[in-house]
Amino acid sequence: MQVKVRTLERGLSIDSSPTAHSVRNGSPNAKSRREDLTSPDLRIVRFAVVSRVTVIALSVLSDWIIPDHNPDTSVERLSTSRWLMAFTRWDAARFTTIALEGYQKEEDYAFMPVLPMAMSIGTRTLGILVPHIGPSATVAIGLVITNCCFVLAAWLLYRLGLLVLRDQLLAFRSAMVFCFSPANVFFSSVYTESPFAACSFGGLLLLELNRPWLGALLFGIGTGLRSNGILNAGFLAYQCLFIIVQDLQRGHTLLRTLVERSRKHAVLMLGVTLSVGPFVVFQAYAWQKECYAGDACAEAGECKLSEQPPDWCQGSMPSIYMHVQKKYWQGGLFCYWQLKQIPNFALAAPALALTASGVHHILTDFGRQLGRWTEVSCESKPTPRAGAALYRAVLVCPLLPHALHWGFLATYLLLCANVQIATRVLGSGCPVFHWFLASLLFSRSPGKTSRLLKCYIGIFNCLGIIMHPNFLPWT
Known part of the structure; x- marks a missing residue:
């Protein structure tokens, strides 16, 4: 039986390989079945390792x-071994300095x-075994952490694709495309x-996996x-809403579903708190360190001018992150929209255009399914149950929450952030970015779009490896 992934591929059958068929329908030979299941995983891990070695x-x-x-x-800037200098550029130097010295400068709080904590712990642990190590060891530990995490991320993307897309071939290709990400150089620094x-x-x-x-x-x-991790809490909130819609279409009242599913809702809402919590705790730490100490010396009358609490401390909800982003990186609504920033908008344009196309396809398909099931519900029952059409539309469009997250994040990057980071932020935070890209690259009827995307990936990989290690500005 063939299954099609809606919106990702226009009419592309995703069950075109014998391997995909055997995974779904099983195999009479248990050993063969195990080989079918493990072989793609091993191939992805091996390919991810080779890609990291190549990029490094x-x-x-x-x-x-x-x-x-x-x-x-x-x-x-950071002085380190000649072998490691390529991996101490821009933000990498900042992370390494924070790992070695802690948060010393105001702009450090953007990170x-x-x-940095993981790198610091690794450095101290290594220092017990090898005394008198320098910054080079911290950079090397950072490289090990990030590149091992990349290999893990590639495998997790494949496994996630199997469950969401229900297609082994597209999930496998998406993981491979991830290894050729346009933001590749950042994944290995x-x-x-x-x-x-x-x-x-x-x-x-x-x-x-529930x-x-x-x-x-x-x-x-x-x-x-990363601060944009707070948006992942939306997936937990989406599950709460899905449970409510599911019960409504079964004929339950809103009050009944809230009471009967109170434990499930509580777990998900606590999960939202756990997802957002680290950002809040970090802001509280910065407030205590940068504001409270200044207030204490002011009360004692022993403050120097430079020790007075900064202006952001006086806000009703003080956030050093928002303050630093606005002050040093022109963060804020339309603050980055300046003529001199046109080259940076050009760098982000391909990723943003892919996002616009992918989100449009997914939301259009959801709207079409919602209309279809609304008509079916009205024809089958004089008084259709509340939420029935919405529930069925959501079931056949599993990419809806991913599209909402993808679109919101891209919109924020376009309007409120230093937009050139869009390629690496979307590539690291949105699995649907790679699913959609893979579906276009491996379409059964490749055309101009596929060729343009291959050029985009190749050019961005080459330019990234040339520009970033040499302190040239790059996404």
Whole structure:
């Protein structure tokens, strides 16, 4: 029986391989069945490892061959081994400095603490065995963490695709496309993209396996890696709404479903709190460190001018993250929309265009299914149950929550953030980005779109490896 993934592929049959057929329908030979199940997993892991080794080697070679650009003096720099200099550029230097010295500068608070904490713990542990280690060891530990997380993320993306797409071939191809991500160079540097992808994909996989607590725990770690991790709490909230709609179409009242499913709703809402919590705790830590200490010395009358509490401390809901983003990275609604930023918008344009196309297809399909089931409900029953059509439309469109998350994140990046980070943020946080990209690349009727996407992936991979290790501005 052939199954089609709605919106991802226009008429593309996703059950076209013998392997996919055997996974769904089983095999009379148990050994063969086990081989069918494990072989794709091993191939993905091997390919992900090879891709990381390749990116790391090419980055080092690029750093050696091409002279470094000298950015302005405000950019963090780090002195380390010649072999590791390619991985200390831009944010990587900031993460390493925080791991070594803690949060010393105001702008450091734009970077969430989990990766620096992991690097710091690794450095101290290694220091017990090897005394007198320097910053190079911290960078090396960061590289090990991020690249191991990438391999894990590729495998988790495949496993998640099997459950959501119900198609082994497309899930496998999506994991392979992930290994050729346009933001590849960031996945192998000391950046949060790889660990965040592992947490996001893993959390979503656990939700599909009906393990919301463990999923929320991974979402929480992801929030401790990147602030946009708080959006993953939306998947837990979506499950709550789905349960309500499911009960409504069965004829239950809203009050009844809230009472009878109170335990399930409580678990999911606590999961939302767990997902968002690390961001709130980090803001509280910054407030205590930067504001409370200043207030104490002011009361004692011993403050110097430089020790006075900063202005952001006086806000009704003080957030150093929002303050730093606005002050140093032009964060805020339309703040980044300046003529001089046109090149950065051009860098983000392909990822944003893919997002617009993918979200449009998924939402259009959902609207079509909703209309169809509404008509069916009205024809079959004079007084259709509330939520019946919505419930059925959601069931046949499992990508709906992914599309909502994908579209919201892209819209925020376009309107409120330094937009050039869109490629790596969407690539690390949205599995549907890779599902949609793979469906276009491997369409049965490849045309101009497929060729353009292959050029996009190839060009961004090459330029990333050339520009990023040499301190040139890149997404």
